Structures are given as structure tokens and as C-alpha cells.
Amino acid sequence: MELDKRILNGDKRACARLITMVENNEKEGIDIVKKIYKHSGNAHVIGITGPPGGGKSTLTDKLAKELRKRGKKVGIIAVDPTSPFSGGSILGDRIRMQDLATDPGVFIRSMGTRGNLGGLSKSTQSAIKILDVYGADYIFVETVGVGQSEVDIVKTVDTVVMIMVPGLGDDIQAIKAGVMEIGDVFAVNKSDLDGADKTALELEMMLDMGFKDDKKPKVLKVSSSKNEGVSTLLDEVISHMDYMVDTDKLQKRREENAKVEILNLVEEEIMQMVLGKTKTGQLLDEISKKTALRKTNPYDGKDIIVKSIKE
Amino acid sequence: MERPIRVLVAKPGLDGHDRGAKVIARALRDAGMEVIYTGLRQTPEQIVATSIQEDVDVVAMSILSGAHNHLFPSVVKLLNKEGIEDILVIGGGVIPEDDIPSLKEAGIAEIFTPGTPTTETIRYIKENVKR
Numbered sequence A: 001m002e003l004d005k006r007i008l009n010g011d012k013r014a015c016a017r018l019i020t021m022v023e024n025n026e027k028e029g030i031d032i033v034k035k036i037y038k039h040s041g042n043a044h045v046i047g048i049t050g051p052p053g054g055g056k057s058t059l060t061d062k063l064a065k066e067l068r069k070r071g072k073k074v075g076i077i078a079v080d081p082t083s084p085f086s087g088g089s090i091l092g093d094r095i096r097m098q099d100l101a102t103d104p105g106v107f108i109r110s111m112g113t114r115g116n117l118g119g120l121s122k123s124t125q126s127a128i129k130i131l132d133v134y135g136a137d138y139i140f141v142e143t144v145g146v147g148q149s150e151v152d153i154v155k156t157v158d159t160v161v162m163i164m165v166p167g168l169g170d171d172i173q174a175i176k177a178g179v180m181e182i183g184d185v186f187a188v189n190k191s192d193l194d195g196a197d198k199t200a201l202e203l204e205m206m207l208d209m210g211f212k213d214d215k216k217p218k219v220l221k222v223s224s225s226k227n228e229g230v231s232t233l234l235d236e237v238i239s240h241m242d243y244m245v246d247t248d249k250l251q252k253r254r255e256e257n258a259k260v261e262i263l264n265l266v267e268e269e270i271m272q273m274v275l276g277k278t279k280t281g282q283l284l285d286e287i288s289k290k291t292a293l294r295k296t297n298p299y300d301g302k303d304i305i306v307k308s309i310k311e
Numbered sequence B: 001m002e003r004p005i006r007v008l009v010a011k012p013g014l015d016g017h018d019r020g021a022k023v024i025a026r027a028l029r030d031a032g033m034e035v036i037y038t039g040l041r042q043t044p045e046q047i048v049a050t051s052i053q054e055d056v057d058v059v060a061m062s063i064l065s066g067a068h069n070h071l072f073p074s075v076v077k078l079l080n081k082e083g084i085e086d087i088l089v090i091g092g093g094v095i096p097e098d099d100i101p102s103l104k105e106a107g108i109a110e111i112f113t114p115g116t117p118t119t120e121t122i123r124y125i126k127e128n129v130k131r
């Protein structure tokens, strides 16, 4: 049977192989994604972001188990950084999800960022669609977790769960730029440790000062390792989806996400044109040489390159 | 850029620590591979399920506790049961010379005993991946 049919039938191996093909930018794989795309859009896609060591993988594990109790099928994409030096990576999020491995209703895929900035990999978007078509009702996307540059996740998922931990103290102030805006639900994880109340209170205060929407995000205390508060958190995540459906915000959010995805692809193709072994690529080499010799300047150089792309 | 080789570094059995596995994981990463690391005490079923979902090219297992004669072959058997033949399975750890022939017969492509330089393992993987 063909790969697309097998994925529609919920075949894990087919699903895994297609993700690999897309990660490796194989045309054949991308053609299959094009074919199955229309079948996606049914899953609730949830981003899990927050500082490294904050408990993203542990919480994802517990949320997935809660959904399994409720009879739902779960997909998980866990992204870890690729070394810019070797191109290799160690993808270790599964350590916290060991007993999900053999659950027939769970599919977990680890991905390296492979040079992409922003906390995700270039193929995360397509991997989500593949898991969606495969039949996952809920898909979690765990970001790298490097703080400031995690904004990509908002433009990729339906709901962002932002994890904070007690004891960050003044750090909350430091990381709030760009962080407060992206959370749809805030989870103060490790609430079994001291200081969770204080952290939750600080978060509430910051959210009171301004939030992006008419729905003020909830702040919930959880302990992933003790599995406390997870079910309530899940209810809140689902209620965020219900809210978006009721207010027609889901369509708008998915439109925005699609726009970003398309623009990223356009940007990539243009960069390939400019940097590849094309006419424009050669032109760039020539202009760079002239610019270094001060025979021209970067601004005129840019005009020449843009003109060449348009031709 | 050519595609990175994906390797599952797994620790089956009841070993209490995974220093050796972490050393090899880091060496493979530094050689440009994507290493999926799953931690201690993996069952053969978990190893096979993970290999499928992660679509790895290689399963590299390490055992210190002496259960290799049972655990290594059961992973290969389960892979075969799933119809998977394009994954290279290798093993390492404290493994007596005498056990190696039967392990190879059971489908473990190569065994790396303590003291094997990581460069040797890397070379072997690069030359023997099946796809």
C-alpha cells in the first residue's frame, strides 16, 4: 500500500518514514504531505514551552497519560537543539516518557533543530500535519526551551502552555519580554517545591498588567513528577480550544499560522536562489567583492540582487 | 547537507548507571549523528517501539549486567517480527569473547567490547548503515 493510505490507516511505520523524508527535504515526501494535507486540521495542537529543565517533557508525559485515560490518541513531537558544529544532536526527551513508548495510542518523535532558530525545526509543521492525518486527537510540541527565541511556537500551534518554575524569582522579570505574550495557559510546574505560590502570584500580577486577548490566561500550579494538578491543567487547555472555536478565533489563528509557514518556505526558496549556484548566486559573489573594494555599497548591491531575482 | 544518521542508543536490562552509553551518545553526536537517548532499563519491546517511531538507522545497545545473551537477540527477534530488516543492530558493554559468535548469529551485526575506541564504532556505523 502507498505511504499516504497507510498513514490514513494509522500505520506507525509509514508515519515515521514520512516524517524522516520531510526532515531530509525529499521531494517525494513533500509530495505526499501535499496529498494528505487536506485530511489534517482535526487535532488540537498544543505547544509546551518554558525554560530548560522546567519539566516540559515530564509534564507532556503526564498530560499524554491523562488523555489516554480519556480514550484519546496522542502525538508528541519533542525538539532538541542540533549542534551547529557537528550537525549532530542528542535527543533526550523520551527519557521522561519511557512508558508511553509501547502504548499503541501514542506516537512520539524526537527532532533536532537542524540549524533552525526559534525553538523548533523547519519540518515541525509538516510533522504535526502527518501526526494529525495519522489520527492523533491531540499533538504536543515540546520546544527546545531557550527562553527568548521561543516565539515560533505561537505560530505553529493552537494553544501554548507556558511553563514556569518556582525560584526563578527576578528572572521572571527578565524573561517576561516575549514570554508573557505567547502563553495561552500558564503552568507553574514543580509546585511541590517552595515558592510556587509566589511565582503564581507574580505571574498573575504581570498578566493583569496587560494580555493580548479578551481571555486572560489562567495560571495553574502543577507538579508533574507527583502528577498533581495535571488533569485540571488539561481541562484548561481544552477549554482554551473551546473558547477559540466559540469565538471564531481558531480559524484566524490557523490563518496566521499558515501565513508564517508559507512565508518561511518562500524565504527559504529565495535564500537558496541567492546563495545557491544560480545566476543570482554568482552575482552576489561579484557584488560582495566589489563592495569589499568599496567600488559599490551594500544598498546598491541589494537592488541589483532583488532585480536579478525578479527576472 | 547530507541527511544525518539516526541512532537509538538504548540500555536494556537492569544496569544501575549509563555512563558508557552517554559517552557513546556524545561521540556519535560529535560525529554528526542524531542520537535518540532513552535512559536506563529499557525493555526489548520499548526499544523496538522507539526504533519504529523514531525511524532510526541504527540501534546501539549497551549492557554491563550480563543479560546480553537474552536481551540482544530478543530485540532482533522483535524487529524481525515487525518485518524490519533495514535497521543495523549493534551491541556493546561487558561481553565475553565466547558469547560473540552466537550473538552475531542471532543478528547482532557487531559487538564492541570495552576499550574499543569510539572512532571505531563511528566508522563501523558509517560503513554499514543499511539505507
Ligand SMILES: Nc1nc2c(ncn2[C@@H]2O[C@H](COP(=O)(O)OP(=O)(O)O)[C@@H](O)[C@H]2O)c(=O)[nH]1
Pocket (backbone or CB within 6 Å): A050, A051, A052, A053, A054, A055, A056, A057, A058, A059, A093, A096, A145, A189, A190, A191, A192, A193, A222, A223, A224, A225, A226
Ligand atoms: N520537584 C519536581 N521536579 C520535577 C517536576 N517536573 C519535572 N521535574 C524534574 O525536573 C527535571 C527536568 O525535567 P524535564 O521534564 O526533563 O524538563 P525539560 O527540560 O523542560 O523537558 C527532571 O529531573 C524532572 O524529574 C516537578 O513537578 N517537581
Ligand SMILES: [Mg+2]
Pocket (backbone or CB within 6 Å): A056, A057, A058, A092, A093, A142
Ligand atoms: Mg525536555
